[in-house]
Amino acid sequence: HKKKAVIPIVLTIISVALSDWTANTFKHLVERIRPCHTLEGFRLLVGCTNSFSMPSNHAANSFAIILALSYMSGKWVRWMALTVAMLVGFSRVYIGVHYPSDVIVGALTGIAVSILVIKFYEWASVRYKSKPYNTALLISLLGLSLFRIYYITHGIIxxxxxxxHYWEWARRLDLSYYSKGPMIAYLIAFGTAIFGDNVFGIRIMAVVSSALSSIFLYLLGKKLFDERTGLAAAVLMQIIPLYSAYGVLFTIDSPFIFFWVLSLYLFYSAVGQQDRIQDTGCRMQDKKNRASCIMHRASPLWYWLLLGISIGFGLLTKYTMAFFYxxxxxxxxxxKQHRRILLTKEPYISLALSLIIFSPVIIWNAAHDWVTLRHTAGQAHISGQWSVISDQWLKNFSEFLGSQIGVITPILFGMMFYAVFKLKT
Incomplete structure (x- = not known):
């Protein structure tokens, strides 16, 4: 009974939030002036706001409440909610702040949103029984992505x-740029081409990159261990403070993390496909003899091709992607189990493909006196005179380690250290 009572309340809250957001979005698209600003001859009972008129948020939210609150509820609740919603809609016209069509469109908006929420709940409930971790990840990422989109469109940052700076690059597309590769500019150009030159168009790919990173991290964790581990890794990734910011602010780190995680998944898949057990008897042998049972066969080439594409795109995003090699x-x-993969052709095809994708940066730099190479060398202090084991190096390393602990948070850093220790033992 408690569950039966809680579900309609939760669905109502979600429906009203989404309905209000949707109605506000439509208002700024339609930009219809309220009748109290354009018509004369009636007496206002309330103040006339400066917001747009169509659709009516009050009507949208009221009718969203009807369907959501009526879900799994008795008839008297439904009739009472319908009566209240109709009175609210009528009042918006009566006091002169909305046209009748505003109320009708608002009511239809609220009903449509509420139906979608209910149908999604029913679909997720059925799916959760067979795929609980997969469904939990989907719901989490969907909710988090919607929140980030709302924050981007309504936030003050x-x-x-x-x-x-990157937006300026996106308005002047080129093969590469002074300090970075061109991928960040291409992604911003893609977002603004669809949603316009605004904050949402610039940042939407941050939301997409963040969600995709967690999806592929989940898939990697599932392959390495199990679905539960994959879900935990994907969720932990989203709650890391700095990475949460990367889900809203679109810098090179958002797509870079995605391409790194994607490359990890593809590399593990490629290696896993190439590594085959010759017969089931090998599974029963000890580690020393098991290695001799391994038969390395050519994996499907497309795994390695996709890996090369992913690394290439990562290099176009941030040059530190080269550390993946x-x-x-x-x-x-x-x-020992995978060493012989280096004797096959697939890894080198993948390497060559990634360098081909990265070649526009090389071409651009060759035409601009290798300015990026000199800039990157300066950033890395390669041109400096200090020794690798100097006090300056130790200071920089200490600061780097401390910053990483702060970014990851000491709790998660401790969990990572413990996990590595447990895996070794």
């Missing part, structure tokens, strides 16, 4: 200097 190489060298 203006574009950061970096975002404004080093990480992958060290893994293959350190793993």
């Amino acid at each position: 203006d574009l950061s200097p970096d975002e404004a 080093i990480c992958a190489l060290l893994f293959l060298l350190a793993s």
Whole structure:
């Protein structure tokens, strides 16, 4: 009985929130002036606001409440809610702040939103029984993404200097730029081409990148361990303070993290496909003898091709994506089970493809006196005179380590350290 009572209340809250947001969005698209500003000859019972008229938010929210609150409720609740909603709609016309058509459109908006919320709840309830972790991730990311979109469209945070800088790049597309690759400009140009030159158009790809990063991290965790681990990793990624900001503010780190996670997933999938057990008897042997049972066969080439594309796009986003090559190489060298993959052609095809995708940056720099290379070298202090083991290096490393602990939060950093220790043991 408690569950039966809570569900309509929760659905009502969600429906009203989405209905109010939708109605406000329509208002700014239609931009209809209220009758109290354009008509004369009637007496206003309330003040006339300066907001637009169509649709009526009061009507939208009232009729959204009808359907959501009536879900799993008795007839008397439905009739009472319908009566109140109709009175609210009538009052908006009577006091002169809305046209009748505003109320009708508002009512239809509220009904449509509420129906969508109810249908989604019914679909998710059925899906959750068979795929609980998958469904939980979907609902979490959908809710978080909608909140971020709302915050972007209604928040008070203006574009950061970096975002404004990248937006200027997006208005002047090129093969590359002075300090960064062109991917951030391409993504902003894509967003603004669809939604216009506004804050939402600039930042929408931050929301998309954040959601996709968690999806592929979930898939990777599922492959490595199980669905529960994948869900935990995906959710933890979203609650890290700095990464939460990357879901709203669109800098190079948002797509860079996505391409890194995607590359991890594709690399593991490619290696997993290429690594085959010759027969089921190998599964029963000890680690020493099991290695001799491994048969390395050519994996489907498309895994490696997708990996090359992902790394290439990552390089176009942030040059530190090149460290993925080093990480992958060290893994293959350190793993006796996978070392022979280096003798196959697929990894090198993937490498070549990523460099081909990255080639526009090389072409642009060749035409501009390698300015990015000199800039990056200066940023990394490669041109400096201090030694690798100098006090300055130790100071920089200490600051870097401290900042990483702060960004991840000490609690999650401790959990990561504990997890690495447990995996080793």
